[in-house]
Every structure is written in C-alpha cells, then in structure tokens.
Amino acid sequence: MWFLLMLVILLTNGMSAFGLKMIAGWGLPETVKYPYLTVWYAGGLAAIALPMLLKGMRFGKTELFWGGVAGALSIGGQIAMAVALSSGVPGHVVFPIAIGGSIFVVALAGRLIFGERMNPPTALGLALGFVAVVLVGLS
Amino acid sequence: MSLSFCFLGAISFGLLGTALKAAERRKANAAGLVVSAYAWPALLMLVRTLLLKPGGHVPAKVYVIAVIFGICAAVASLAFQVSISIGKVTVGWLMMNLSAGIPVVVSVWMYHEKLNLLKVAALGLVLVSIVFLFWGQVVEKRVIGRNPAGRE
Numbered sequence: 001m002w003f004l005l006m007l008v009i010l011l012t013n014g015m016s017a018f019g020l021k022m023i024a025g026w027g028l029p030e031t032v033k034y035p036y037l038t039v040w041y042a043g044g045l046a047a048i049a050l051p052m053l054l055k056g057m058r059f060g061k062t063e064l065f066w067g068g069v070a071g072a073l074s075i076g077g078q079i080a081m082a083v084a085l086s087s088g089v090p091g092h093v094v095f096p097i098a099i100g101g102s103i104f105v106v107a108l109a110g111r112l113i114f115g116e117r118m119n120p121p122t123a124l125g126l127a128l129g130f131v132a133v134v135l136v137g138l139s
Numbered sequence: 140m141s142l143s144f145c146f147l148g149a150i151s152f153g154l155l156g157t158a159l160k161a162a163e164r165r166k167a168n169a170a171g172l173v174v175s176a177y178a179w180p181a182l183l184m185l186v187r188t189l190l191l192k193p194g195g196h197v198p199a200k201v202y203v204i205a206v207i208f209g210i211c212a213a214v215a216s217l218a219f220q221v222s223i224s225i226g227k228v229t230v231g232w233l234m235m236n237l238s239a240g241i242p243v244v245v246s247v248w249m250y251h252e253k254l255n256l257l258k259v260a261a262l263g264l265v266l267v268s269i270v271f272l273f274w275g276q277v278v279e280k281r282v283i284g285r286n287p288a289g290r291e
Contacts, residue, residue: 001225002222002225002226002276003273003276005218005219005221005222005225005226006222006230006231006234006269006272006273008214008215008218009215009218009219009222009231009234009235009238010234010237010238010241010269011238011241012211012212012214012215012218012238013211013212013215013216013219013234013235013238014238014239014240014241014242015208015211015241015242015245016208016209016211016212016215017208017212017242018208018242018245019204019205019207019208021242021246022204023201023204025250026198026200028198028201029195031191031195032195032197032201034184034187034188034191035188035191035197035201035202035205036197036201036202036204036205037180037184037205038181038184038185038187038188038205039201039202039205039206039209040184040205040206040208040209040212041177041180041181041184041209042177042181042185042209043205043206043207043208043209043210043213044173044177044209044210044212044213044216045174045177045178045181045209045213047209047210047213047214048170048173048174048177048213048217049174051170052170052171052174057168057170057171058171059168059170059171059172059174059175060171062162062165062166062167062168063162063167063168063171063172063174063175064175066158066159066161066162066165066167066172066175067162067171067172067173067174067175067176067178067179068175068179069158069162070155070158070159070162070172070175070176071175071176071177071178071179071180072179073151073152073154073155073158074151074152074155074176074180075179075180075183076147076151077148077151077152077155078148080144080145080147080148080151081144081145081148083141083144084141084142084144084145084148087141087144088141089141089142089144089145093142093145094145094148097142097145097146097148097149098145098148098149098152099149099152099236099239100149101145101146101148101149101150101152101153102148102149102150102151102152102153102155102156102232102236103153103229103232103233103236104149104153105149105150105152105153105154105156105157106153106156106157106160106228106229106232107229108153109153109156109157109160109228110160110227110228110229111229113157113160113161114160114164114228116227116228116229118227118229118275119275119278119279119282120275121271121272121274121275121278122227122230122271122272122275122276122278122279123275124271124275125230125233125268125269125270125271125272125273125274125275126229126230126233126268126272128264128267128268128271129233129236129237129264129265129268129269129272130233131264132237132240132261132262132264132265132267132268133233133236133237133239135257135260135261135264136237136239136240136243136261136262136265137239138257138261139243139255139257139258139261
C-alpha cells in the first residue's frame with residue numbers, strides 16, 4: 001500500500017504543475033493563469049468531494065480548520081517565493097532554498113514533534129533526495 | 140533582505156507539511172482535509188479571476204488541462220495524506236518534492252529540452268534516493284514484523 005501511494009505521489013504530483021508549462025508553451029498571456037488555477041483547484045476539489053458526497057462522508061471542524069491552515073501556509077509560501085523572485089533573486093536560488101528548506105523543516109518536525117526515527121537506508125535516501133531536490137531546483 | 144523571503148517560503152512550506160501531519164494525528168479525515176485545503180485557494184483564485192479585465196479569451200484547451208492536472212494534484216494530496224498515516228511524513232514530503240523530476244523528464248520528451256549534466260545528475264540522484272527510501276521501508280516492515288511494538 002505504502003509503495004503504491006509513493007508511486008502515485010511521484011507521478012501525479014510531478015505532473016500537476018505541468019499545465020503552467022504547457023500554457024507558457026502555447027504563448028498565451030500571463031493573465032490566463034488565473035482562470036487556469038481557478039479551474040485547477042475546482043477540478044481537484046470536485047474529484048475528491050464528489051466521491052465523498054456519494055459515499056455519504058462528511059467533514060467537520062477539524063478538517064475545515066486544518067485545511068484552512070494548510071491553504072494559508074501554501075499561499076504564504078507561494079507569496080514569499082513570488083516576492084523573492086520579483087525582487088531580483090534568481091530562480092536557481094529561490095527554488096532550491098524554498099524546497100530544500102521545507103524538507104529540512106519537515107524532517108526536523110518529524111523527529112522532534114512526531115518522534116520519527118530513520119533506519120540507515122531511509123536516512124541515506126533522505127540525504128540523497130535532499131541533494132537531488134536542490135539539484136532539480138538548480139537545473 | 141530579498142533572500143529572507145526564500146527562507147520564509149521554506150518555513151511556510153515546511154510548516155505546511157508539519158500541519159498536515161498534525162491534522163493526521165488529530166484523526167482528521169484525509170479526503171475532507173484535501174477538500175478543505177482546495178476550497179480556500181479555489182475561492183481566492185475565483186475572486187482574482189473575476190477581478191481581471193473582461194474580454195480576454197481563454198481557449199477551451201486551457202480548461203481541459205486545468206481539470207486534468209487539478210485532479211492529478213488532488214489525487215497526490217490525498218495519497219500523501221493517507222501515506223503519512225502509515226509511514227513517515229518526512230519521506231512522504233520528500234517524495235512530493237522529488238516528483239519535480241517528472242516534469243523535467245516530460246519536458247525533455249515533449250519539448251525536446253536539452254539534458255545537461257546537472258539535470259542528468261539530479262534525475263540520477265532522484266532514482267537512487269527512491270531506491271534507498273523503498274529499501275528503508277522494506278527494512279522497517281521487517282523490523283515491525285519481528286517486533287510489532289517497535290512501530291513509531
């Protein structure tokens with residue numbers, strides 16, 4: 001189950017941002033990204049909400065609160081990166097710091113708050129993955 | 140000063156991963172959480188779109204790919220949220236970020252972008268890292284199998 005979930009994350013999350021690149025490739029104006037992102041979020045929302053409704057599942061205050069926190073932090077991160085980029089910091093500096101740094105924060109929280117312990121192969125995989133993500137950001 | 144916004148971005152995204160794990164610990168329903176997490180930005184983007192000057196034509200193909208890739212993103216978010224209930228948040232978060240290698244490969248194939256040494260090294264490391272992470276999971280399963288109380 002875990003392996004399948006990791007493969008799903010790898011493929012679907014990887015492709016999820018590809019649309020903006022396709023739009024750029026079509027030479028459409030910059031403002032197109034707003035209706036694009038509206039439908040992008042709405043499509044994702046519907047894909048999860050419809051099966052939930054059909055199954056009669058409900059969500060309460062916990063989901064609403066943590067979903068709001070997640071949304072705010074996501075938007076906060078995007079704005080911080082956009083400000084850094086617009087104030088002249090090159091993309092090959094912004095992306096590795098923001099993405100690599102976020103992994104460091106999550107790893108720290110995983111250890112200190114959630115008590116996660118790593119066996120040697122996982123720790124090595126994390127270290128190599130950290131470098132890989134920074135290199136992908138640089139490239 | 141400008142560089143500090145990069146670190147602010149890192150902290151913000153890092154706290155996002157941490158908040159999602161905290162929600163899981165509080166037994167938040169994974170699908171409900173994803174729905175809530177997508178509803179807020181959808182609303183914000185809708186407002187931003189409505190504030191655009193009228194008259195700009197948006198081709199239908201933009202909406203088609205928006206739906207396809209939006210579904211991809213939501214499925215990824217749901218898979219991540221489910222994965223952190225059975226595995227480590229750090230590994231799940233790393234996998235979310237390692238997935239940045241996929242569009243690099245697709246771009247090379249679709250747009251014939253050149254593969255330089257840096258990209259090859261990055262993609263190679265992505266693969267090696269995944270192998271080690273999967274190996275680590277196999278090792279952990281064996282340990283848990285021998286000692287079920289040893290689970291985190």
